Amino acid sequence: MNTPDFSSQFDEAIDAGLSWLSDHGEVLFDAANAVLSGVYKGVLWCLALPPYYVLALIIALIGWRAIGARFAVIAGLALVFCALIGLWPETVSTLALVLTATLLALVVAIPLGVVAGLAPAFDRVVDPCLDLVQTMPPYIYLLPAIALLGYGPATALLATFIVALPPALRLTSLGIRMTPRHFIELGEASGVTGLQMFFKIRLPFAMPSIMAGVNQSLMMAFGMVVIAGIVGSGGLGESIYGAVRTLDIAKSINAAIAIVILTMILDRLAQSAARSRMGESQ
């Protein structure tokens, strides 16, 4: 067998497959593109509306309520620093990307996680799929996404969405399944309906696990959004990618600092939300 011959035939076959998909699924992909970029633009518009010091102040206030004064001051100053180094638009669009992708992932993952937690049969189908998604390097998801959705934020969002989905789904399902046996008995012995069992007993016990899932999805999304800079996601990821290509080390380090600041603020906020839910149920 002639290897180069086979390899070019294989390439052609893949090419043909993808163009068949994008021809025949055009409506679907256009719709996906419209939803993804629509939500993203909405979120971005909201975040970009106030000047940088107002948004920094709002985030500082949220941090003050959720964590404490020291965190609030540090977070506020750090965000102002992002603006001073000239990366505010990029920081905001990265924030918008992360929030949009995480939000969409949670909207899908939490209900599916609940179903998987309640129906073991469904869980047995979903589990290997999630294994597959999580085993592959996140980079891989950019390729089909760019083939089907083109260059731009929608592709970044789709890949980020896929990567952010599994943790929230897994931990929601786990939380729903892990209701202690004697509380199920308590519910049954008290004569609860199926819905009451879910909302009054299963869900409160699952809450810490679900919140941990939300936090993990957020962090996965962050990692992916930065990688997605190479498909034109915009934001800090693209800044880094561009700076690295032109060997502009200073600019790439600036962008990296902004990413670290944003990640730490979001992680702390999400963790404190998870912890306050847990504290409630202890």
Place this chain on the structure above:
Amino acid sequence: MTTAKIDTNEVLVDCQNVWKIFGKSAPAAMNAVVQQGLTKSQILQDYSCVVGVSDVSLQVRRGEIFCIMGLSGSGKSTLIRLLNKLITPSSGKVLVKGKDLSSLNPAQLREVRARHIGMVFQSVALLPNRTVLENTAFGLEVQGVGKAERYQVAERALAKVGLSEWTQRYPSELSGGMQQRVGLARAITADPEVILMDEPFSALDPLIRRQLQDEFRQLTKELGKSAVFITHDLDEAIRIGDRIAIMKDGAIIQVGTAEDIVLNPADDYVAEFVAGISRLHLVKAHSVMTPVEPFKAANPTCDISRLIKTTPGADINELIGLTMKSERDALAVIDNGNVVGIITPRDLLRGVQGIPNEFAAAGAATVLEPSA
């Protein structure tokens, strides 16, 4: 006390030849039991199924505290879960207030569980994200009772168990004994006729445990509730139960009052159990007294009318006290103004040993009524 008004003969829970077999081929194993009468170990060998409860029949009457005593693995926890159909029996019927649980649809079954049969768990199972008050009102909440009303009822129940000060606390702030009191308050808030108690006090330390046992018995009697009380501790069963059922290997081997079981154990297993139990407060005058005629024959000179008088329900401890005060060596047992028997020191010693009087043995065995 309201106990006088209620009809103590009404059967609230009626368990008829109930079996529970666990395992994949449970229905086949159940068939084999019915048709070939296989034993527990044969079932395990041939069908790899475990017999949890084997051919149990029992009746719990209104106002009665019915204890089921057995060691771990005897099937008592399975049995109590059959009574509110948390576990579905493999064979046999469970009737609650005359209604066969297996004939009810899910909504009717919920109704029975919500209104007629309450349950208290060994693990207490207080929802950690709710306050004591919210936990106590849980039963009414799922029935759709409004907030103000259910909290009012729950507060009354908490007052009954002495926890009025703790309504706004979270379960984690309470000691084990207090948590179990909340469990009890939660069960009585829904005002069921029967309360199922699944080893509620087993995890508590001995002093708190005795205190809760007494409180539980008093409260149950005061409210006129029936209770099925599971325990692995015979002392506890004797302290609380009007009647006691002893369970072994999924079957009930004896049912009776504490006195009855101590004086007339059904087999060696029960006898071994009761061997260490003090008879002083258990054995009553009527079980050990000598009938009047044989006493007169043996002591022709004794004037019965001048003996210190006592009642058939007086326990050995009380009788010893009276005998010490008496100048003569005998007490007269009076029932409805008639002398029904004589207690001699010999009778007392026999009582301490737990051997019924040869004359009274037949009488004691028939005393199965709850002595509320």
